[in-house]
Amino acid sequence: MITTESGRMTFGIGLPIGDPEGLTEWALRAENGPFSTLGLLDRLVYDNPEPLVTLAHLAGVTQRLRLQTEVLIAPLREPALLAKQAATLDRLSHGRLTLGVGVGGRADDHEASGTELRTRGKRLDAQIATMRRLWAGEPYSDSCAAIGPLPHTAGGPELLFGAFQPAALERVARWGGGLLAAAPPAWAPRLFDAVRRFWAEYDRPGSPRIVAQVNTALGAPEVIDDARAAMSAYYAFNEYGNSMVDGMLTEPAQIRTAAQQFADMGVDEVVFYCYGRDPEQVDRLADILG
Template sequence: MNVGLGLPISDPAALLDWARRADAGPFTTIALLDRLVYDNPEPLVALAVLAGATTRVRVQTEVLLAPLREPALLAKQAATLDRMSGGRLVLGIGVGGREDDHVAAGTDLRTRGRRLDGQLAVMRRLWSGEPYGDGAGPVGPLPARPGGPELLFGGFQPAALARVARWGDGFLAAAPPSWAGGLIETVHRRWKEAGRSGSPRIVTQVNVALGPEEVVSDARTAMGAYYAFTGRAERMVEGLLTTPEEIRRAIGQYADLGADEVMLYCHGADPGQVDRLADVV
């Protein structure tokens, strides 16, 4: 079972320390969340910096809100990061649900799913070296990985799960084991129905905080603020895993569900968690 780290968003300058510690440890991936109307670093920019400070770990968006962005520029940014990192970019994509993000981006919340499908068609074409069309030629550079960086889709609705088979390489299940199992089964079924060979890569996510009480308290506060818009922030915070035993148990449960990787998402700012979580892993 591969294990990655979701990095906290509260202090962008501290992320270099987190990334270097993760790169020296047993972790396979580092990831960042995405929002527009929030005090978080823009993930593609931040991950480009972190890719330059590391040599081994993959850099992942978890998830990038693609409908907020213009597809040709997004394709160019992703291909550039993938090329310059030696193929280490994993592009986790979702539609998001915050109306204020769409207001700031000038996009329509109600059509975000249809917009994403159109974006994916454009990006796949550009990553293959084909012209943009309508008087515009190819948009380079080509990504390191032929056809584009690895695409994971996050989400819970049928349309989101169907995109895994239609456009993607795998599924990002940001759900507890009790809920993730049904989502993973659906993704595998849709994959087979689409006639895809092999299997989708399954990446799961769980929120963790490991350390003294002040570290756990910091994580709970940050989680509550981030998920306040859902109206279920307290429930999310209650699911935070705070002991080595809980974290090991969750990793085992996700392994039993057939996950290829579990992302331990850290909301607390203390980078010492990287070393403590390395001991757990």
């Protein structure tokens, strides 16, 4: 058992995006393992399943796992409709939704959605303000009534932010409940320290929830090669894509070491993103993490 100062660190499964029909089996296996969360990535101009629709389906085949977007590119979406979708999923899952959001960085995603890439941060701030009001049951405007249903979770589902830059890290403390960090142990601490500093500056009670993301693939060489190819294609737009692929963990000892490193940093949860499409990934991870 890996523990932190605040207690036992939990583990999530990041679902592969290349085989939507197979995700039910992944969810059922995770439900029976030592996992707390199902995570799912988001893109628009890509061959991936839409995360809110997919997690709504998986909510129906699970009972205890949290359903987490990592991260939903909120500025691509209209805020009132997004608020309604998130509240509905939180309601149907009995409060199991964690809405992880971020601004995204793909110009083609914004082109396809008809939104501006350069103003995505300001748009996200405005979206969150609107969604918070709607989740509290307030009217949309003086001339437009409230938009239901109310979420199961009072005030709205748990809200986490994917962030790297100072403005985005400050947004965690201003609007959210914590950070989603797709960063390796070597440079994740600066992100955690920044968020905790902003948290204190905003005089927020308690501490921010910190969720780390680790890319992994376990199995035969052909499984790992397939996972690397899938990850490389997904992050082809990113200047750090090759280093991310190179950093994929493929050995049990690497996974245990990373989990312990994050625990020592006070991380609350580690989500292991599996780019291999073989659902045996779930069982292999379960054996390693216990």
